[in-house]
């Protein structure tokens with residue numbers, strides 16, 4: 001019977017909700033870096049510690065409340081005036097304003113310092129401008145409204161000596177607080193509209209370099225074009241065997257397409273990334289370049305951007321010689337979603353040329369034989385040799 005009471009109807013959903021919340025938090029944690037990949041397993045101690053700390057805080061507040069209530073009642077029993085709860089609440093409001101203000105400032109100063117460094121792409125600067133404009137405007141409104149709200153709560157708390165002023169309606173106030181936010185929001189929306197139009201500019205879809213990025217549970221595949229600068233065709237029906245991407249080797253453009261493990265990009269060149277997914281929805285996310293676009297199975301998309309700061313320059317700027325740009329997956333796509341991380345390196349054109357020359361093609365010797373391309377090429381070779389022999 002006691003057990004039945006223990007697991008009554010209300011406790012089960014509450015326990016389930018707490019469990020889901022913890023689980024979501026754990027899944028969201030992307031603390032792994034390329035240098036230090038995450039170890040499998042969960043740091044329960046850390047999560048449990050903060051949950052217990054929160055519960056302890058709640059219990060402490062409840063106990064203090066009860067003690068005050070008992071004190072208040074004993075005062076009343078003795079015929080004295082009890083606690084003036086209106087004054088107490090007024091003071092708590094002012095304290096909340098001060099502690100909240102200091103907390104907000106601390107958050108901004110300490111957590112803010114951990115935010116992303118300056119945008120490393122052309123369009124990223126515009127996105128940052130938009131972000132800061134919105135932040136400054138909302139910050140000003142936030143400070144004014146919060147100070148007014150809590151100061152009024154304190155200043156005009158209930159008092160026996162005062163009667164409240166009854167204000168049923170005022171057109172001027174209604175106009176002011178409707179028109180001003182409407183103008184500010186319209187300006188922000190228009191600003192955003194033009195920036196977005198520039199970022200997603202589809203009138204010129206060609207980039208200096210075309211790269212395929214394909215999401216797969218749980219890795220990104222990269223494909224660079226060979227010396228011809230053109231990526232060969234792909235077809236999902238061809239996926240299998242040694243052909244992970246389903247590259248169509250009937251298309252001669254695909255013969256020289258290159259496999260790469262690191263996304264290396266030359267600085268100040270426009271890069272077009274063609275985005276694909278093979279199983280579930282993934283998301284190409286390169287926060288330093290302010291790039292994010294979903295990778296949806298069956299729906300190829302692309303994004304064009306121009307990196308402006310090389311990795312070496314950024315390492316100097318952030319004073320961290322180990323700094324690397326990263327490509328993440330930004331959709332919780334499964335159990336080891338966190339491992340979908342790749343290093344992105346922005347280099348000079350010279351360094352890029354050297355690097356690309358060392359990359360191996362997708363079309364390996366083994367694959368050539370499997371696809372009987374070797375035979376065709378050998379035949380071609382022997383024909384030309386025969387011709388040579390004839391000419392001699």
Ligand SMILES: [Cu+2]
Pocket residue numbers: 215281282283329330331332333337340
């Ligand atoms: Cu993913």
